[in-house]
Amino acid sequence: MPNVYRALGDATRRQILSMLKQGCKTQKEIVEAFDISQPGIKKHLNILLEEGIISESLNGKYRIYSINLNILQIASHEMLQYIGELLDDQLVSLKNYVEKGEFRDEEE
Amino acid sequence: MPNVYRALGDATRRQILSMLKQGCKTQKEIVEAFDISQPGIKKHLNILLEEGIISESLNGKYRIYSINLNILQIASHEMLQYIGELLDDQLVSLKNYVEKGEFRDEEE
DNA sequence: ATTTTATATAACCGAACAGTTATGTAAAAA
DNA sequence: TTTTTACATAACTGTTCGGTTATATAAAAT
Numbered sequence: 087m088p089n090v091y092r093a094l095g096d097a098t099r100r101q102i103l104s105m106l107k108q109g110c111k112t113q114k115e116i117v118e119a120f121d122i123s124q125p126g127i128k129k130h131l132n133i134l135l136e137e138g139i140i141s142e143s144l145n146g147k148y149r150i151y152s153i154n155l156n157i158l159q160i161a162s163h164e165m166l167q168y169i170g171e172l173l174d175d176q177l178v179s180l181k182n183y184v185e186k187g188e189f190r191d192e193e194e
Numbered sequence: 195m196p197n198v199y200r201a202l203g204d205a206t207r208r209q210i211l212s213m214l215k216q217g218c219k220t221q222k223e224i225v226e227a228f229d230i231s232q233p234g235i236k237k238h239l240n241i242l243l244e245e246g247i248i249s250e251s252l253n254g255k256y257r258i259y260s261i262n263l264n265i266l267q268i269a270s271h272e273m274l275q276y277i278g279e280l281l282d283d284q285l286v287s288l289k290n291y292v293e294k295g296e297f298r299d300e301e302e
Numbered sequence: 303a304t305t306t307t308a309t310a311t312a313a314c315c316g317a318a319c320a321g322t323t324a325t326g327t328a329a330a331a332a
Numbered sequence: 333t334t335t336t337t338a339c340a341t342a343a344c345t346g347t348t349c350g351g352t353t354a355t356a357t358a359a360a361a362t
Contacts, residue, residue: 095199096350100276107280114308124309126351133349147308147359155281162277168208169274172215173267204320222338232339234321241319255329255338 088161093137098122099130106140106153113149137161196269201245206230207238214248214261221257245269 094100098120105111105119117127131151134140138157143150202208206228213219213227225235239259242248246265251258 091199091203094273094276095203098350103280112308117308122350123352125311125353128310129350149309153280158277159281162281165202166274166277169202169266169270172211172261173263173270206320220338225338230320231322233323233341236340237320257339 087164088137088139088157090137090158090161090165093134093139093161096130096133098127099134102127102130102134103139103153103158106151107155110150110152113151116151195272196245196247196265198245198266198269198273201242201247201269204238204241206235207242210235210238210242211247211261211266214259215263218258218260221259224259 094103101120102116105116113124113127113131116131117124120127131140131142135142139154139161141152141154143152202211209228210224213224221232221235221239224239225232228235239248239250243250247262247269249260249262251260
């Protein structure tokens with residue numbers, strides 16, 4: 087099961103995910119958006135891949151990355167539940183709202 | 195500002211916080227609840243202290259730890275907002291619900 | 303056919319982490 | 333006063349992480 091803390095625990099990875107939320111991106115595009123070397127970015131992408139939060143596909147010489155919102159949702163479930171329990175019932179009911187399936191599956 | 199990812203990113207620390215949610219605990223009590231050495235537990239407590247998620251107080255030879263729910267709430271705010279933005283509007287409205295101040299301040 | 307482009311991979315670095323053992327210290331109990 | 337108890341601290345280990353440079357490779361463009 088994906089480790090959301092690991093995946094989201096780094097600011098660069100969060101920015102990458104925000105980029106991918108706007109649409110699929112080439113590795114090159116991602117690299118150009120940061121002041122980090124290509125292998126450095128690739129490591130972040132590998133961690134997101136390991137955690138299943140993003141997917142990779144090939145197109146000629148390009149690597150295309152996309153975000154897996156459904157998996158991210160499932161993955162954050164446990165975390166939201168835990169925080170909800172700590173922060174008490176208000177957040178829990180809030181979490182229940184999420185769990186009731188009110189999400190639309192953007193990734194289809 | 196507290197790094198929630200760091201604080202909550204470890205299972206032992208999450209268990210410690212769950213314990214403290216039930217009430218203040220002595221370091222001894224916490225140590226006894228885990229199969230980890232006393233210095234090992236102390237390191238986790240120090241990280242939670244660094245992030246401001248828990249507080250420490252002295253009582254004779256005892257160290258008493260308590261959870262700072264208010265700070266945890268403020269700290270998770272950003273994280274919840276970010277995840278909300280990724281997981282789209284349903285979660286955002288959910289997050290707004292939290293932000294509207296619907297939390298009661300258990301720690302007063 | 304050669305060069306450029308997009309990416310992969312290896313090797314390295316310093317810092318942080320999770321854990322340990324060993325030892326010191328201060329409060330409480332005997 | 334001696335011993336026990338609760339905790340602090342230092343030093344060490346192995347692993348992961350975020351970053352780098354250097355180099356290889358495969359596709360595309362020239």
